[in-house]
Amino acid sequence: MKNFGISIREVDNIRVLDISGELDAHTASQLENSLKSLIDHNHICIIVNCKGLDYIASAGLGVFMAYIEDVRGMGGDIKLTNMNERVYNVFDLLGFPTLYDIHDDESEALTGFDK
Amino acid sequence: MSPSTNLEERHSRFELRTLLETSRLLIESQDPDFVLNNLLLITMGKLLVTKGMILIFKPGENTYYATRAKGRGWLNENDEISIDISDDLLEASVLHGAGCEELFNQIGIEQESILFNLKTSNHHIGFLCLGPKGNKQPITENEIEFIESLTIISSVAIANSRMFKEMRRINRRLDRKVHDLNTLLELSKDFNLMVDRDEIARIFKFAMLGQMLIRTFFFALDVDGEKSIVSISGINDEPTTDDLDKLFELEAVTHVAEQAECDFLNENNIKLVIGLNFQGEKIGVVGVGARGNQQEYGPEEVNFLQSLGNLALLTIQKSLLLEERLEKQRLDEELNLAKNIQRGLLPDPLPTITGFDLAAINISSRQVGGDYFDFINTPDGGHLLAIADVTGKGVPASLLMANLQSMLHALAPIDVTLNEASGSINDIIHKNTPADKFITFFWGKIFPDGKRLRYVNAGHNPPIMFRKGSDEPELLEAGGVILGAMPTLMPYEASDIELQSGDLIVFFTDGVTEAMNPEQTEEYEEERLTECIRKNRDKSSEDIQQAIIDDINEFSNNIQYDDITIIVMKVA
Numbered sequence: 001m002k003n004f005g006i007s008i009r010e011v012d013n014i015r016v017l018d019i020s021g022e023l024d025a026h027t028a029s030q031l032e033n034s035l036k037s038l039i040d041h042n043h044i045c046i047i048v049n050c051k052g053l054d055y056i057a058s059a060g061l062g063v064f065m066a067y068i069e070d071v072r073g074m075g076g077d078i079k080l081t082n083m084n085e086r087v088y089n090v091f092d093l094l095g096f097p098t099l100y101d102i103h104d105d106e107s108e109a110l111t112g113f114d115k
Numbered sequence: 116m117s118p119s120t121n122l123e124e125r126h127s128r129f130e131l132r133t134l135l136e137t138s139r140l141l142i143e144s145q146d147p148d149f150v151l152n153n154l155l156l157i158t159m160g161k162l163l164v165t166k167g168m169i170l171i172f173k174p175g176e177n178t179y180y181a182t183r184a185k186g187r188g189w190l191n192e193n194d195e196i197s198i199d200i201s202d203d204l205l206e207a208s209v210l211h212g213a214g215c216e217e218l219f220n221q222i223g224i225e226q227e228s229i230l231f232n233l234k235t236s237n238h239h240i241g242f243l244c245l246g247p248k249g250n251k252q253p254i255t256e257n258e259i260e261f262i263e264s265l266t267i268i269s270s271v272a273i274a275n276s277r278m279f280k281e282m283r284r285i286n287r288r289l290d291r292k293v294h295d296l297n298t299l300l301e302l303s304k305d306f307n308l309m310v311d312r313d314e315i316a317r318i319f320k321f322a323m324l325g326q327m328l329i330r331t332f333f334f335a336l337d338v339d340g341e342k343s344i345v346s347i348s349g350i351n352d353e354p355t356t357d358d359l360d361k362l363f364e365l366e367a368v369t370h371v372a373e374q375a376e377c378d379f380l381n382e383n384n385i386k387l388v389i390g391l392n393f394q395g396e397k398i399g400v401v402g403v404g405a406r407g408n409q410q411e412y413g414p415e416e417v418n419f420l421q422s423l424g425n426l427a428l429l430t431i432q433k434s435l436l437l438e439e440r441l442e443k444q445r446l447d448e449e450l451n452l453a454k455n456i457q458r459g460l461l462p463d464p465l466p467t468i469t470g471f472d473l474a475a476i477n478i479s480s481r482q483v484g485g486d487y488f489d490f491i492n493t494p495d496g497g498h499l500l501a502i503a504d505v506t507g508k509g510v511p512a513s514l515l516m517a518n519l520q521s522m523l524h525a526l527a528p529i530d531v532t533l534n535e536a537s538g539s540i541n542d543i544i545h546k547n548t549p550a551d552k553f554i555t556f557f558w559g560k561i562f563p564d565g566k567r568l569r570y571v572n573a574g575h576n577p578p579i580m581f582r583k584g585s586d587e588p589e590l591l592e593a594g595g596v597i598l599g600a601m602p603t604l605m606p607y608e609a610s611d612i613e614l615q616s617g618d619l620i621v622f623f624t625d626g627v628t629e630a631m632n633p634e635q636t637e638e639y640e641e642e643r644l645t646e647c648i649r650k651n652r653d654k655s656s657e658d659i660q661q662a663i664i665d666d667i668n669e670f671s672n673n674i675q676y677d678d679i680t681i682i683v684m685k686v687a
Contacts (some may be wrong), residue, residue: 024306032321036178058298059318065407066348067328082544093287093294095328095408 005052006034014045014113016106020052023060032063035078041065044076047109051082056090064100077101079109130261133157137265139455141272145279148182154269155183158231158245158262161455162254166246170196170222179241180628186246189224198222201497205239206233208263229254231266233276260326295419296325299426306430310437316346319427323403324348326423327416331383331404333358334424336431337397339553345431349404355380362388362400387412390452391424399428450482450510457513460520466490468498470565470686474656477678478626484678485512486624489521491527496563499527502575503556503598505622515552519544519598523558533560535608537571537595544599554598557591557622566687568612568620573598579645581652583617583686591620609651618686619659626677627663633672643670656683 004027005020015038023031038046048064050056064078071078079101085092091097103109138159141150144441151169158165166186170179181190190196198221205212212219212226226249233240243266249256302322309315316334321371323332330350335342338395342359354362358379369388371380371523380388386403391399401424406412412420457479459477465473468490477486485505490498501523505512526536537558542553559570574576574597577590595607623644630639644663660683667679 008392025322027304028318028321029314057301057322058294058325059302059321064322064324064326066321066331069349089290090294093291094325095406095410095594099328099407 004030006030008034008038010036011047011110012113014047014110015043016047016049018049020054022050022055022057023053023061024055024057028057028059028063031060032066035063035067037072039074042074044074045113046071046076046078046079047106047113048080049082049106050080050084050087053083053087056087058094061091061094061096064096068099077113079103079112081106081109130257133161134261134264134268138268141269142275144272147273147276150269150272150276153527154243154265155185155627158243158265160259161261162245164246165250166224166228166244168244169233169241170244170376171241177558182241185545189244189246190222197220201314205232205234208234208266208480209259209480210242219227229259231262233266233270233273235270237584238274240270240273248481267575277589278521279594285677286642292415295326295415298322299419299422301671302423303426305358306426309430312431312434313347315427315430315434320346320348322399322423323420326419327403328405328407329403330406331402332384333385333400333402334427335362335397335400336428337363350383352382362402363390363397365400367391367397368421370412385584387417388422389417389424391421391428393428393432398432399424432557441485447482453510453513454479454482457517460517461488462490466492466498468561470687471561472656472687473683474660475656475680475681475682476660478664479674479678480626481509481678483510484508485516485680486626486680487516487620488680488682489520489523491523493527493560494530498561499523499558500561500568500622500682500684501556501558502578502622502680503554504575504626504678506551506553508678509533511552515554518547519554519556532609533569533571534609537598537609538603541573541596541598541603541607545602548599553600555625556598557594559591565615568614569609570612571609574600574639576623576628578620578622579641579648580618580620581648583615586649588648614686616686619648619652620681620684621659621663622684623663624678624680626675626679627667627681629677630671630679631666631674631676632670633674639670656685659683659685 003021004023006017009016009018017034019031023047068078081103082105089103097100101109101112103112137153141153144150155167155169164629167187168181168184168189171182172179178195180195181192184190184192198218200218204218206213208231210218210230210232212228216226219228222244224244225247229245231243233243239435302318305318306315319334320332324330333347333350334345336345338386342356342363343425344353347353348445358377361377365388367390371385371388375381386405388400388402391401392396401420403420461477465475477488479486485508487501487503489501492498503516503519505515524541555575557570557575561568570591572592572594577592580589580591582589593608593610595605628638628640628644631637643666647663648659649667651659654662660681663681
């Protein structure tokens with residue numbers, strides 16, 4: 001099995017996904033399943049904390065693309081936080097910062113959900 | 116030291132310091148706006164002019180636009196004008212109204228104004244335009260020199276920052292290219308390990324979504340004429356069969372028009388459709404929606420889509436071929452099993468029947484076949500002998516053969532008459548098989564004393580009998596119609612033969628007589644068979660059988676098209 005981990009926390013009614021390791025073609029479905037199950041249970045305020053993420057491939061980025069509109073359509077959002085420089089660079093290269101709310105720190109994202 | 120000198124010195128020292136500080140500021144800045152803004156403000160302040168602007172040259176369109184403009188009556192900021200200007204004038208670094216009236220009029224500035232050329236050694240960037248001094252004083256040489264110096268420094272700073280920007284842009288494009296290539300490389304490695312088509316299609320989808328920054332995507336495949344969607348995202352209603360047909364008819368690269376002819380494309384806002392070929396045939400179609408960054412699909416994106424699409428397609432093709440091969444392997448294994456089962460249905464070893472020299476062989480052209488022969492004991496101490504050939508070959512023929520075999524074995528222990536039993540068998544076969552399946556069938560009963568053979572021939576190639584001492588073969592033809600063709604309307608006829616020592620009978624299927632020569636122009640036929648038997652009739656049954664096989668092999672050059680079955684029976 002590839003080195004990829006995912007766990008879910010709850011902070012102020014917001015679901016925080018901590019992902020770590022390598023998010024690539026083989027592990028993308030794990031992230032997909034987690035996001036899907038959150039959305040299915042109507043948990044649509046989601047933060048993906050990338051603190052432990054070492055690497056991300058296009059397939060991993062695609063998972064975010066596949067669900068962002070659904071989540072926003074339901075009134076929620078997927079915010080991304082705590083990326084290392086290398087990971088951020090990939091997001092940036094593909095133009096993600098224009099579409100996604102990306103924060104340096106999880107706490108910023110948490111306040112971003114205050115309504 | 117006179118006060119005036121002192122003042123001049125202080126003045127020039129001030130200018131030098133200004134120049135130095137400004138130049139450091141400008142050179143260190145990578146923001147052209149900042150540089151231009153400073154240049155304008157410093158020079159306007161220095162000369163105490165109330166009007167000033169900076170015109171920037173737009174090389175592609177040969178026009179100038181006012182990036183900064185102060186004071187009333189001149190161009191407004193961002194106004195664009197086209198100016199006719201000779202190359203000579205572009206060489207000069209400072210232009211006065213005198214001699215350049217026309218140019219000054221075009222720009223719309225007073226003749227007392229002054230133009231500074233913003234240029235580097237090989238690039239014309241634009242002009243710094245300064246209006247007349249507020250106190251109507253002429254501009255001194257000193258002042259011009261000072262401003263010229265600032266202009267040069269500013270021009271270099273702007274050129275640098277432009278170059279820096281361009282390099283950053285190129286670098287980023289390069290980074291992006293490297294990333295694209297990495298994605299392709301990585302996926303080709305990943306795909307290599309995958310055989311599950313759904314997974315391949317799903318990964319392809321996610322890679323596309325991430326790479327192109329899209330949400331709407333579909334991937335359709337044509338597998339053996341059967342078109343279907345294999346992965347899809349952001350689309351509400353999957354395309355209908357008609358839609359799919361239309362999608363496969365599109366050009367290899369189709370930038371979808373505002374109002375496309377295909378409703379599916381319009382409704383889902385598909386922007387680009389790409390056809391994927393495998394061995395010259397379009398078997399895949401990929402469609403993508405609008406990009407999140409609002410950018411169009413350029414040649415680079417099309418290229419990437421095609422590359423990744425082809426990669427996914429090839430992987431899927433590979434998995435299909437692999438599956439086919441596995442399926443074939445499985446089928447082969449099953450056929451091998453069937454062959455073993457079928458072999459088990461034939462008597463092995465041959466029974467010995469007192470008073471007879473027997474040999475029999477079945478050579479199947481395929482793994483399973485439709486030929487059959489058998490020897491079965493009867494309760495009265497006699498023996499049943501049977502030979503049959505089911506129409507067709509392979510599995511269907513072998514099933515029917517097995518059916519016949521079980522019927523004979525069920526009948527043998529019951530004391531039945533051959534002709535009645537033949538009728539029953541015919542009715543059963545006729546009822547249970549399609550109209551185009553028949554069995555040619557010959558069977559006989561060797562009486563317990565070994566002196567008599569009673570037989571029924573149901574449309575089978577007549578066995579050839581040589582009586583002891585006779586050179587003329589007799590054919591065992593009597594019986595009735597082929598099994599399975601029609602219900603038994605006329606009873607089958609049984610015939611008896613008195614057997615004597617030295618009599619020889621050869622039973623065979625049409626694989627023998629219809630063996631073809633290599634040119635495929637001629638069959639082996641009864642005549643050659645009869646001749647071969649005649650020549651070898653004095654040998655043992657085993658040897659006669661071998662002689663026949665050798666003769667057929669020689670005739671056909673060892674190429675066998677049909678099952679071959681031979682029984683040789685000699686009365687001792």
